Amino acid sequence: MNKLFEKSTINGMKLSNRFVRAATWEGMADGTGAPTQKLIKLMKALAEGGVGLIITSHCYVSPEGQASSGQIGMYKDELIESLRKMTTAVHGAGGKIVAQLSHAGNFAAEKLTGRPPFVASNFEGLAPTPRHEMTVQDIQKTVAAFAKAALRAKAAGFDGVQIHGAHGFLLSEFLSPYYNRRHDAYGGPIENRARFILEVYKAIRNAIGKDYPLLAKINCQDFIENGLTLADSIKATSLLADAGLDAVEVSGGMLTERKLSPVRAGIDCVEKEAYFQEEARAFRKQIHIPLILLGGIRSFELAEQLVGEGTADYISMSRPFIREPGLINRWKAGDRRKAQCISDNRCIIAGGEGKGIYCHNEKE
Numbered sequence: 001m002n003k004l005f006e007k008s009t010i011n012g013m014k015l016s017n018r019f020v021r022a023a024t025w026e027g028m029a030d031g032t033g034a035p036t037q038k039l040i041k042l043m044k045a046l047a048e049g050g051v052g053l054i055i056t057s058h059c060y061v062s063p064e065g066q067a068s069s070g071q072i073g074m075y076k077d078e079l080i081e082s083l084r085k086m087t088t089a090v091h092g093a094g095g096k097i098v099a100q101l102s103h104a105g106n107f108a109a110e111k112l113t114g115r116p117p118f119v120a121s122n123f124e125g126l127a128p129t130p131r132h133e134m135t136v137q138d139i140q141k142t143v144a145a146f147a148k149a150a151l152r153a154k155a156a157g158f159d160g161v162q163i164h165g166a167h168g169f170l171l172s173e174f175l176s177p178y179y180n181r182r183h184d185a186y187g188g189p190i191e192n193r194a195r196f197i198l199e200v201y202k203a204i205r206n207a208i209g210k211d212y213p214l215l216a217k218i219n220c221q222d223f224i225e226n227g228l229t230l231a232d233s234i235k236a237t238s239l240l241a242d243a244g245l246d247a248v249e250v251s252g253g254m255l256t257e258r259k260l261s262p263v264r265a266g267i268d269c270v271e272k273e274a275y276f277q278e279e280a281r282a283f284r285k286q287i288h289i290p291l292i293l294l295g296g297i298r299s300f301e302l303a304e305q306l307v308g309e310g311t312a313d314y315i316s317m318s319r320p321f322i323r324e325p326g327l328i329n330r331w332k333a334g335d336r337r338k339a340q341c342i343s344d345n346r347c348i349i350a351g352g353e354g355k356g357i358y359c360h361n362e363k364e
Contacts, residue, residue, distance in 0.1 A: 003307055004300075004315070005332055010290055011213040011246040013159050015096060017052040018307055019328050020316040022249070022294045023100040023164070023217070025057040025071065028356040033060065033073015034082035038356060040089050046321060047095025050328030053314070054095055055249075058102035058164050061149035062142065064113045065103030065170065070356070074101060074149040080156045087157035098160040098215060099153040101146055101204075105170025106131065106179070107255065118142075120173040121181040139186065139196060142170070147203035150214075160213030160246075163200055167262050168254040171197045172219055175236055178226045194236040201240055215292075216240055217249040220279035223260035230279055234286050247290035249316055250283055252276050263319070267296045267343040274302055280311050292316045296343065300336040322347045323359040 005017045028039035035043075046054050059074035060066045066073070073079050083099075090097045108117040110129065119126065122133040134142070150161045165171040173179040174196040180187050186195050197216070205214060218237055222228040237248050252275075253262045267273055276295040283291060293312035297303055303315040320327055320339035327339055346360040 013213045015052045021054045022316040022318040024318040027070030035086045044089040045325040047093035049326035054097040062145040067104035083156035096159045099158040100162045102164035103170040147207040150204040162215040166219045190232040215247045220252045249292040298339045
């Protein structure tokens with residue numbers, strides 16, 4: 001059997017293949033953060049389509065950490081029942097689903113939260129509107145919020161949780177020397193800048209136990225001036241791995257960038273695919289936990305190569321599944337043509353219009 005379709009486990013979580021649906025904001029939760037039937041239907045379709053592991057879009061762990069309308073919430077116990085409906089639908093279709101836990105930080109939507117966004121450091125040029133530089137007490141409260149959110153995810157039937165430490169959201173800000181200009185125990189060298197995410201990891205682990213899958217998503221680099229470097233990213237991930245992290249998803253770039261963003265347009269040839277693969281190879285030399293690689297992968301043959309040579313253990317995609325939720329079943333059946341996604345990013349525009357994310361090209 002092709003290695004991509006081998007069964008595997010991540011801390012006891014049994015997966016049917018090595019394909020992962022990367023966290024993708026869908027814009028399909030209601031005003032409280034509860035999944036709508038439309039979102040539940042989408043998650044079920046991904047499971048039915050053969051995706052081995054589904055990672056939800058970022059779930060905000062506290063009210064001030066909300067990034068946008070339509071975002072899934074994990075900030076209060078009252079959401080557990082509605083979230084359980086989603087996990088039940090996925091499990092009924094034979095799938096596995098992990099909740100991505102996040103705090104938007106500088107990207108928090110003040111019009112929704114009613115307060116200035118939390119940031120690692122408030123400095124001139126950060127944004128035209130006021131930001132709230134986090135105190136140590138704020139950090140401690142946020143660490144506790146992540147742990148409580150993880151317990152809610154576990155109670156709702158998720159198969160694991162993922163800490164979102166990428167793309168310029170709060171934990172990513174603390175890792176990045178561009179955004180983190182602090183002079184306390186959370187600023188300066190990478191050991192200090194990684195302190196926040198390590199505290200989040202340890203608080204979650206203490207809450208959920210050692211036998212519940214706990215993953216993290218990390219920028220391999222920020223790809224901005226004075227941003228997180230590859231060497232520092234590997235160091236931060238090594239600290240998490242040494243603490244017991246079960247798997248790392250390697251991403252990169254900031255949402256504020258275009259050319260080197262996490263979601264790059266114009267992937268029209270295999271040479272433009274897997275744009276974090278060289279960084280993944282550097283990770284592999286020093287990080288010895290399962291590695292999930294994303295970044296514009298569209299071709300089965302390239303995915304097969306990356307896993308076969310050991311660059312990655314799992315292949316993560318997002319936009320291809322918006323166009324083709326059944327992509328993995330198609331590939332498994334022998335139709336190995338590349339994903340139909342043309343990477344024009346119009347699906348993201350659709351989500352911003354309040355319609356929920358969908359592929360424009362599929363409708364045309």
